[in-house]
Each structure stands twice: as structure tokens, then as C-alpha cells.
Amino acid sequence: MFEQLVGKLPVGIGIVDENFKVVYLNDFFLDRLPYNMRDCYKETPVVELFQGQGKFLKRRLKSVFVLQHPSFSYWEQRPHIFPFKSSRPITGEETQMYQNMEILPIKDKNTGQKLACIFLQDVTAQASYFRAQQKLSEALKKEHEAQKKLIRKLDTAQSQLIQAEKMASTGQLAAGIAHEINNPIGFVNANLNTLEQYASHLIAICDGVQGQLEYFTDELKEQIDALFESNHYDLLKDDITELIGESTDGLTRVKDIVENLKNFSLETTEGVQIVDICAVCRQLITLISAQYSAPQYKFECEHEKVEVMGNPGPLKQALMNVMINAAQAIKDKGFIKLTVLNSPKSVTIKILDSGCGIPTKHLKRVFEPFFTTKPEGQGQGLGLSVAYTAIEQHHGKISISSKEAKGTVVEITIPKQPAAQAPSSEGDEENKENEAESLKFG
Amino acid sequence: MSIVLPLDEEQRDALQELLNISMGQAANSLAQLIETKIDISIPKISAVTPTQLYSLLFETEDAFYTRQSFLGDVHGEVMSVLSQAGLSEVATLMDYDEPLSKEDIQEIILELCNILAGACLAGLSDQLELATNLNMPTLFLPDKANFDELQWQHSLVMEVQFIIAISSFSMRVVFCLDDESLARMKDTLDELLA
Numbered sequence: 001m002f003e004q005l006v007g008k009l010p011v012g013i014g015i016v017d018e019n020f021k022v023v024y025l026n027d028f029f030l031d032r033l034p035y036n037m038r039d040c041y042k043e044t045p046v047v048e049l050f051q052g053q054g055k056f057l058k059r060r061l062k063s064v065f066v067l068q069h070p071s072f073s074y075w076e077q078r079p080h081i082f083p084f085k086s087s088r089p090i091t092g093e094e095t096q097m098y099q100n101m102e103i104l105p106i107k108d109k110n111t112g113q114k115l116a117c118i119f120l121q122d123v124t125a126q127a128s129y130f131r132a133q134q135k136l137s138e139a140l141k142k143e144h145e146a147q148k149k150l151i152r153k154l155d156t157a158q159s160q161l162i163q164a165e166k167m168a169s170t171g172q173l174a175a176g177i178a179h180e181i182n183n184p185i186g187f188v189n190a191n192l193n194t195l196e197q198y199a200s201h202l203i204a205i206c207d208g209v210q211g212q213l214e215y216f217t218d219e220l221k222e223q224i225d226a227l228f229e230s231n232h233y234d235l236l237k238d239d240i241t242e243l244i245g246e247s248t249d250g251l252t253r254v255k256d257i258v259e260n261l262k263n264f265s266l267e268t269t270e271g272v273q274i275v276d277i278c279a280v281c282r283q284l285i286t287l288i289s290a291q292y293s294a295p296q297y298k299f300e301c302e303h304e305k306v307e308v309m310g311n312p313g314p315l316k317q318a319l320m321n322v323m324i325n326a327a328q329a330i331k332d333k334g335f336i337k338l339t340v341l342n343s344p345k346s347v348t349i350k351i352l353d354s355g356c357g358i359p360t361k362h363l364k365r366v367f368e369p370f371f372t373t374k375p376e377g378q379g380q381g382l383g384l385s386v387a388y389t390a391i392e393q394h395h396g397k398i399s400i401s402s403k404e405a406k407g408t409v410v411e412i413t414i415p416k417q418p419a420a421q422a423p424s425s426e427g428d429e430e431n432k433e434n435e436a437e438s439l440k441f442g
Numbered sequence: 443m444s445i446v447l448p449l450d451e452e453q454r455d456a457l458q459e460l461l462n463i464s465m466g467q468a469a470n471s472l473a474q475l476i477e478t479k480i481d482i483s484i485p486k487i488s489a490v491t492p493t494q495l496y497s498l499l500f501e502t503e504d505a506f507y508t509r510q511s512f513l514g515d516v517h518g519e520v521m522s523v524l525s526q527a528g529l530s531e532v533a534t535l536m537d538y539d540e541p542l543s544k545e546d547i548q549e550i551i552l553e554l555c556n557i558l559a560g561a562c563l564a565g566l567s568d569q570l571e572l573a574t575n576l577n578m579p580t581l582f583l584p585d586k587a588n589f590d591e592l593q594w595q596h597s598l599v600m601e602v603q604f605i606i607a608i609s610s611f612s613m614r615v616v617f618c619l620d621d622e623s624l625a626r627m628k629d630t631l632d633e634l635l636a
Contacts, residue, residue: 059537063553067471069560072578077549102578 012120098127292327314390329355464565514574516623528611
């Protein structure tokens, strides 16, 4: 009865002797032997009967005989010890059987001969389930990674949007202020000019009087002298020209700022036309190298001409501002390299300098209006914000990366055909949408 | 360690001696199989809390961990910590071909643990005349948080270290017994001592 039971057990049971020759196999093994071998399997070495992992099986059997201690093997590390097909050759996903094996040392009760009993378990179902789970978890992990990336992208897009918003509101404010200040500056300037003339007239009169002094009577001479003296005429004469000169200078500065603010808000009149970026770049190099001679200037472009549709004024202004920054970053020696890359739909301009670079903590703020690290009175902190607004108006993208003491790269990408800038509200809507698109995917 | 051992002095000495013998047998088994000399440390016996067990075992750097449970007259678990260093030399001794795949390494680790833990347990239960059966070993990735939440308070641990002389490989085997088994073992030790 036990013989039958062991024979029919749903696990493989095989017994081998110390020479690894088969003593017994149950039905589990027999069913999987080639038909012609089912009667003559006894006394055959087990590794000949089941070829494949012979070396491994021998090693394990040896260990069991030597140590008299069970040995285990799992499908995860060694899935197919015996070359058996999956028990579901028609419908199963796996073609080979996954196996767990256990070898136990046993002894023949009658002869005392040392034997080893091999238990083989078919774990194909578990293995295939496990592997499916693993695939699933890998897929999940991938998806998770993708989501993380997306979230990061969204984060950047959001901060870009915030930046854009800031710029827009500051731009409006700046336009308003510029307009308001322009009027008083106008009359102050006119008055100041007149005042200068009047002052020179007054001085001429006084000087005339002083020149004619000797022809006056002594009494009158004394009185006039006293008058000059009491009003500190000499000091007044020197100071008045100086004061007016300084005021005019100050006013010019105010006018410059207002001009820049107006540029910042980009109230341009020229309108969209064809702009040759290469020509603009060459022009700028000539212009800037005259003023900043320390750096070496290089220009690189595969084409003679690269044209975009755009507003020449703001575009030039933007490039100019970036270039000036680059030039100012170089104190003694260095280079500035302009590269224009042409692609079917857009143009990329790279401005690279080997200058002092921008500290990381400042990098975030460089496009902010009025952000500057220059001493007071030497910079208005509007250069890059003007450039930003100009490029944004062209639905382009400007980005900056920098390493302190190594240099800075500013990359500007402008689409060749800007979206229609129709004045109607519908058009504006479209523009805004396009802007958002370019921010996200730019 | 501040916790009072659940064993008295005599029981402890006896157990240590028994362990020493069985560990020696285990080392011998492995030495036979891989034909090289193996050194063993003096067995340590102590009582630990789950958190202490964690730091005793799993705060080793560059190590593999396995666990294996045993049933029978006494119940418990054997945990092993294997050094990553020197494993390839041992693999060569165990007749594995270079280069080792991830699966090969896992298989070697499991087999080493099985041999050593099995031999130790067999030796110990032989001498105490207790019948035990060792289940298959599995790789173990312990998590400290889980250890802090374990239900038991104290456990008796028996620890021994195997060092393979010709390589930098070393391995620690730690036996833990549950309360019931501990009581049974104490009785058996008393019988032996009587």
C-alpha cells in the first residue's frame, strides 16, 4: 500500500546510491522519462538519465553523502535541475518546469547502505505567478519614475510661470511709471535748460558790472562791492554752473532709466519684420568690442544668414544686454563666444563667456527686474529682465547656466515664425496659450 | 549584558561545551566538503531583546543574511551573517565556475548556511538527544522597524563564528530558541548534569 502511495505522490521521489546510480523512481519521475527507458532505468547513473544540471546534482549528492545532512535548492536560483517540461504543455505560459529540490540522507533498513532521497517539487505555478508579480512591480516602478519626472517638470513649469507673471506685472507697472515720469521730466528738463541760460545771463551781467566798477564813484563802488561780498558772489558764480551741470547729468540718468523701463515694457513701434540674426550678432560684436576690449570675441555659425520674423529693436536690445553682461563678467582675459544654431523651426543663440560666473543663489533672480549686484548707480538691474521680456514676446525661451569662476552660458531660442500677434482678444488668448505651451515644453 | 540569563552557571557551562563540540563537528563537515581548514570562535551564549538581536546581527556592513527555522523537540531559528569578502574564493572551493552570477552567489550563501547550521543543529540535538528537523534556508533582508515590533521579550542566543583560513571569508551563525523550547532544553541539560 505504501509503495502505491509513494508512487502516486504528486512530488518527485527518487533514491540513488553512493555511486549516484538510481535505486528507485516514483511515477512523477517515470512519467517524464522517455518511453523506451521506463523499464531499464535502475542502476543507471542519475546524471545520465536526466541530463542538464549533472554537475550541480552530483555536487549536491556528494555533499549529502559526505555530511549526512539534507541539501536544498530553489527555483529562484536554479529553476530547472531536471529537464522536465511544464505540466501544462498546451495552456501554460511556461515551457519548462520550475523546481524546488530537497535531498535527504537515508539508510537502507536491511543492508545499512547509505542512500540519498531526492524530493522534487513542481513549483511552476508559483514561479510564474511570482514572475508576473515581479513584472508588475517593475512596471509600477517605471511608472512611478515617470510620474516623478513629470512632477519635477511641472514644478519647473510652475516656477517659470510664476516668473513670467512677475515679469508681466512688473512690466505693466514699469510702463505706467515710465509714462508718468516722462511728463515732469520733460518740463524739468526744459526749465533746467532755460535756467542754465538765465544763470549765464545773470553771471554775464554781474561780471559786466564788476568790469565797469572802476568807472563808478567811490561810494557806489563800495556799495556794489559790499553787495557782491554779502551775497558771496564768487562762490555763487562757481557753484551755480556746477549745480546746474550736476542736475542735468542726474536728469539724463533719470531719462535713461525711464527709457530702459519703456524698453522693458516694450512699447515698440517698428513691428514684425525679417531679422537676420547673424548680421545682428556681427553688428553687436563690433559695437561691444569697441567699448569692452578685454575679451576675445568669436562668432560661429554654419550659415551666412539666419532669418527670423521678429521685432528688430527688442531682439537687438535683448542680445545686447546679454552680451554686455558677458563682456562685463570678464575683467582681464577671457573670451566670449556667440554661436547661432539653425533648425527648421527655430534659431538658438548661445552666448558663452569665460568670465566670473554667477553665484547659485543669484542665478534664480537674474531675470528679476531691478536685481543687480553692481554698486549703486552703476546698474539698474534691468538688462536681463528686458532681454527676458523681449524673448518672451517672441515666444522664445531664454535660459542661463553658470559656474562661479568658470563662466556663464545664456541660451536663447526663438521660433522663426512667431504665432500671429493679432490685436483682437481672441488672438491674445491664443498667444497666452502658446506661451504656456512653450514654457512647459521649451 | 544586564539581563539575567535564564540559565544558571552550570547549565550555561554545559551548553557552551556541547555547542563547542557541535560547532567543531560543523566546521569539520564544511572542511571536508571544501577541503580547506576552518577556524571557529568560542561560542557565546547570551539573552537579548529583539532590538539587541538586530544590532548583534544585522548592523554588520557588507554582509549577506539568511534565516532557517527548525522544528521537532525544540523549535527556533538559525540566522547567519556571511561576509561578502572572500566569497568568490569559497565559491571556487565549492566547485563553482567564475564568473559568479547573482543566482550562483545566492545559491552558495544558502548552501553554506544550510551546511553549517545543519551540522551545528545536528550535533547539538544529537548530544542532547533531541530530535530536530531543519527547514530550508531563505535569504533574509531584515528591517529594524519590524524587529522593534516583535512580540517576544528575551531570547537565548548562541553565537559562533567560522573563519576560512585561506580567504577573508567569515560567517556567524546564531541560534535562537523560543520560550517553550528553552524550558525543554533546560530540563534536558539538568538531566545531563544530574
